[in-house]
Amino acid sequence: MPNYFLDNSDLLYHFEKLNIREVVSLYEDNYKQAEKYSYAPVNYEDAIENYRKILEVAGDLAANYIAPTAAAVDEVGATFHDGKVTYAEGTQKSLEVLAKAELMGMIIPREYEGLNFPTTIYMMSVEMISRADASLMNIYGLQDIARTLAQFGDDGQKEKYLPKFSNGEYTGAMALTEPDAGSDLQAVKLSAYQDEKGNWFLRGVKRFITNGNGEVLLVLARTEVGTKDARGLSMLVCKADETVIVRRIEHKLGINGSPTCELQFNDTPAELVGSRRFGLLKYVIYLMNRARVGIGAQSLGIAQAAYEEALNYAKAREQFGTPIYNLPVIANMLIEMKTTLEAHRSLFYDTCVWLDRKEMYEIEVEKLKAEKKSVAEMNDKLKEASRILAFLTPLTKFFLTEGVNKIAYDGMQIHGGTGYMKEFSIERLFRDARITNIYEGTTQLQIVAASGGVLNDAVGEYIGKWLGADYKGSIQDLLKYLLEMREVFSECLSFIKAKKDTSYQDIAMKELVEMYGSLYVGCLLLREANEDSKRLFTARRFVLDSHAKAIKNKELIMSGIYSDILHSDTILI
Amino acid sequence: MAINSIVMVKQVPDTANISGQVMKDDGTVNRALLPAIFNHEDRVALELALQVQDTHGGRVTVVTMGPPRASDVLRECLYMGADEAILISDRKFAGADTLATSYVLSEAINKIGDYDIIFAGRQAIDGDTAQVGPQTAEKLNLPQITYTEEIIKVENGKLTAKRKIEGGYEILSSKLPVLVTVLKDAVSPRPYKARRIMTYKNAKTLLELEKMTEGNSLLYIDQLKEEYIAKKLYIKTLTMDDLKLDVERCGVAGSPTKVHKVESVVLGGGKHDMFEPSKAGIGDLIDKLMVDHIFG
Numbered sequence: 001m002p003n004y005f006l007d008n009s010d011l012l013y014h015f016e017k018l019n020i021r022e023v024v025s026l027y028e029d030n031y032k033q034a035e036k037y038s039y040a041p042v043n044y045e046d047a048i049e050n051y052r053k054i055l056e057v058a059g060d061l062a063a064n065y066i067a068p069t070a071a072a073v074d075e076v077g078a079t080f081h082d083g084k085v086t087y088a089e090g091t092q093k094s095l096e097v098l099a100k101a102e103l104m105g106m107i108i109p110r111e112y113e114g115l116n117f118p119t120t121i122y123m124m125s126v127e128m129i130s131r132a133d134a135s136l137m138n139i140y141g142l143q144d145i146a147r148t149l150a151q152f153g154d155d156g157q158k159e160k161y162l163p164k165f166s167n168g169e170y171t172g173a174m175a176l177t178e179p180d181a182g183s184d185l186q187a188v189k190l191s192a193y194q195d196e197k198g199n200w201f202l203r204g205v206k207r208f209i210t211n212g213n214g215e216v217l218l219v220l221a222r223t224e225v226g227t228k229d230a231r232g233l234s235m236l237v238c239k240a241d242e243t244v245i246v247r248r249i250e251h252k253l254g255i256n257g258s259p260t261c262e263l264q265f266n267d268t269p270a271e272l273v274g275s276r277r278f279g280l281l282k283y284v285i286y287l288m289n290r291a292r293v294g295i296g297a298q299s300l301g302i303a304q305a306a307y308e309e310a311l312n313y314a315k316a317r318e319q320f321g322t323p324i325y326n327l328p329v330i331a332n333m334l335i336e337m338k339t340t341l342e343a344h345r346s347l348f349y350d351t352c353v354w355l356d357r358k359e360m361y362e363i364e365v366e367k368l369k370a371e372k373k374s375v376a377e378m379n380d381k382l383k384e385a386s387r388i389l390a391f392l393t394p395l396t397k398f399f400l401t402e403g404v405n406k407i408a409y410d411g412m413q414i415h416g417g418t419g420y421m422k423e424f425s426i427e428r429l430f431r432d433a434r435i436t437n438i439y440e441g442t443t444q445l446q447i448v449a450a451s452g453g454v455l456n457d458a459v460g461e462y463i464g465k466w467l468g469a470d471y472k473g474s475i476q477d478l479l480k481y482l483l484e485m486r487e488v489f490s491e492c493l494s495f496i497k498a499k500k501d502t503s504y505q506d507i508a509m510k511e512l513v514e515m516y517g518s519l520y521v522g523c524l525l526l527r528e529a530n531e532d533s534k535r536l537f538t539a540r541r542f543v544l545d546s547h548a549k550a551i552k553n554k555e556l557i558m559s560g561i562y563s564d565i566l567h568s569d570t571i572l573i
Numbered sequence: 574m575a576i577n578s579i580v581m582v583k584q585v586p587d588t589a590n591i592s593g594q595v596m597k598d599d600g601t602v603n604r605a606l607l608p609a610i611f612n613h614e615d616r617v618a619l620e621l622a623l624q625v626q627d628t629h630g631g632r633v634t635v636v637t638m639g640p641p642r643a644s645d646v647l648r649e650c651l652y653m654g655a656d657e658a659i660l661i662s663d664r665k666f667a668g669a670d671t672l673a674t675s676y677v678l679s680e681a682i683n684k685i686g687d688y689d690i691i692f693a694g695r696q697a698i699d700g701d702t703a704q705v706g707p708q709t710a711e712k713l714n715l716p717q718i719t720y721t722e723e724i725i726k727v728e729n730g731k732l733t734a735k736r737k738i739e740g741g742y743e744i745l746s747s748k749l750p751v752l753v754t755v756l757k758d759a760v761s762p763r764p765y766k767a768r769r770i771m772t773y774k775n776a777k778t779l780l781e782l783e784k785m786t787e788g789n790s791l792l793y794i795d796q797l798k799e800e801y802i803a804k805k806l807y808i809k810t811l812t813m814d815d816l817k818l819d820v821e822r823c824g825v826a827g828s829p830t831k832v833h834k835v836e837s838v839v840l841g842g843g844k845h846d847m848f849e850p851s852k853a854g855i856g857d858l859i860d861k862l863m864v865d866h867i868f869g
Contacts, residue, residue: 038805039767039772054771057767057770065764097764101766102766102768106767115767
């Protein structure tokens with residue numbers, strides 16, 4: 001029987017080489033949880049064995065239960081009738097089987113019936129679920145909502161909601177977007193007001209809410225009357241009772257199994273999560289950053305599926321008397337796809353580990369403060385992790401979501417006319433991929449978010465260390481390309497800084513983020529190839545390609561090509 | 574009323590992946606070369622037992638007779654939700670045919686006692702005999718419902734089930750206790766539960782505990798066993814001595830079945846006869862079928 005964990009050698013590679021000893025120890029309270037829970041690990045090796053076994057189950061369910069439903073789920077989609085949203089039959093059944101396997105509370109603490117897994121492990125499951133059915137990920141992946149409540153909710157809220165997330169009785173939604181507040185969430189208008197007893201109520205409309213029909217809604221709302229910016233926004237949680245009306249669901253290009261709802265709140269009773277005024281600034285940022293990484297996992301899953309489809313098709317399809325797989329042009333397209341897929345997976349799980357570190361350090365700092373112990377060392381680690389993650393999260397979202405679009409595009413191209421037809425899954429994967437670089441912040445916004453990290457050289461210390469290390473013979477050659485890339489990047493950066501033209505910088509930032517990000521990924525691949533020669537081909541392809549692109553980008557930036565932006569009206573109108 | 578079930582399960586070679594060297598010269602299977610898996614119909618049987626438990630309460634106990642490594646399927650049963658798992662294992666049980674197997678299983682079930690329903694898969698994919706269930710029922714002097722597609726109800730000391738027969742089905746009722754064998758499509762088995770996996774991955778049989786003590790002078794088997802029982806991680810292990818069995822009826826000694834010969838039969842197309850679609854043609858066809866002993 002197929003298994004999306006055991007069959008995927010690249011994913012297994014990343015699992016085997018995980019180094020999350022510190023993170024797991026912090027998650028497990030130095031393994032003290034084992035005294036209380038029979039299913040808590042007693043040491044690091046035991047924890048890894050747990051993760052492996054559970055990922056095997058997820059891989060089995062993804063391959064054998066979920067994947068076979070994907071085509072029908074896409075065809076029927078979630079439906080809306082008489083104000084009620086109904087999942088496609090396959091979606092419903094998949095959610096049931098995932099709940100029975102106790103996988104819906106993977107990142108919820110054990111005291112609330114969850115598995116207390118690190119985010120990195122959870123993301124591996126998200127990748128596999130997405131490979132099986134990208135639209136199911138939009139519901140499965142909402143475990144981040146429970147996680148946000150676990151992080152910031154009070155004891156009563158956690159008690160009330162989390163165990164039911166864990167057992168699959170509740171799913172959630174994050175209600176952020178409004179008709180006039182999409183990328184610009186500061187403009188959120190939905191109002192939250194209090195009665196004389198201090199109880200909160202919600203009134204207003206939210207749009208494009210993934211799984212808005214879920215039982216528990218985290219709502220970004222304006223609690224401070226008269227404010228217009230982020231500082232007037234708070235986060236509230238509510239049960240979707242009769243005062244929450246689903247007005248419609250959207251008809252979409254892809255991820256049809258996931259209902260996208262317009263919600264109307266009619267004086268809905270709600271509770272404040274955390275402190276007032278920190279809704280967007282703290283809690284939504286936390287949730288969004290996790291969700292962005294989640295979309296990375298979704299992209300990886302779709303990309304894996306698209307690659308497999310293309311590879312299988314190329315082997316089976318005969319033209320000119322041979323499987324098209326044997327045609328160099330096709331084989332090369334497949335190699336390009338696989339290189340991107342593997343390079344992006346390396347970036348992705350690196351980002352996940354940094355996310356785990358950052359969150360655990362945060363908790364640890366609080367704990368040390370409460371115990372009145374010295375926090376200096378932990379604070380330094382937290383600062384570093386935060387700085388790196390602030391760059392890696394948008395970079396990952398940018399690279400992986402653009403990457404999956406290209407992989408799905410090429411995957412369809414390899415299918416030829418057949419791939420354009422509904423009968424082959426590549427058609428669905430192509431459509432499903434398209435949303436990934438749009439929602440949870442478009443690529444253009446990810447570049448803006450990553451620009452700070454580029455300008456302040458967020459991962460420079462690591463790049464410097466890795467480029468200065470010793471490598472085996474064949475890898476030494478690749479190192480030269482990366483060293484040159486670093487030079488090229490520095491030249492471009494100095495050029496942009498000296499130019500003092502913010503419009504030009506904004507536009508060129510795409511190339512700068514690409515260069516700097518590829519340099520980082522190139523280093524990751526170099527290190528992998530040094531330890532495992534099987535990975536040399538991926539590293540070589542990626543580094544040579546990134547190097548050539550860097551040279552091209554340098555030419556572009558230094559040519560002053562974007563200066564015509566000053567004349568955009570003349571050009572465009 | 575709480576209903577207690579015993580489920581008979583088997584670890585089988587994964588016959589979906591057979592290669593040339595797997596068949597030994599004597600016609601038996603070289604199990605060491607094949608991955609061992611949980612016989613699917615037995616997993617379905619366990620699911621039915623767990624569904625009865627979901628509705629009526631009671632305990633679900635699984636038993637398997639097999640070599641030490643059969644403990645893998647027992648752990649999988651615990652992952653699914655079984656309350657207790659029991660391994661019946663002894664070198665003297667090796668080479669058992671269905672007669673010897675059902676003898677050992679029935680004696681073990683007698684010893685376990687306190688059951689209302691015994692579930693088993695219809696057959697195991699290695700032998701495909703479908704005999705162990707029925708023979709066990711005979712030895713225990715129990716009524717049996719084979720080829721079960723659905724348990725319709727369990728009430729008032731009776732079980733009603735839908736059973737597949739050629740060209741249709743029949744609905745049978747039996748008083749409890751009863752033995753039920755189950756078809757693979759009866760229900761879809763539930764997935765393994767994450768928290769049970771992490772708990773019971775450490776469950777051990779007596780044989781595995783003994784292995785742990787080998788070469789470790791600091792471990793004493795009795796102490797270790799007590800420890801595992803206290804942690805609820807002990808897989809009860811029954812041997813020949815525990816069951817006080819007749820050695821002549823176990824293993825190879827108790828197995829009259831001998832594999833005479835194994836051959837690979839390739840079904841090829843042969844010559845064919847044409848018959849006219851007329852009365853005379855049909856008459857010729859019937860004559861031919863009678864000559865070939867297909868009719869009459």
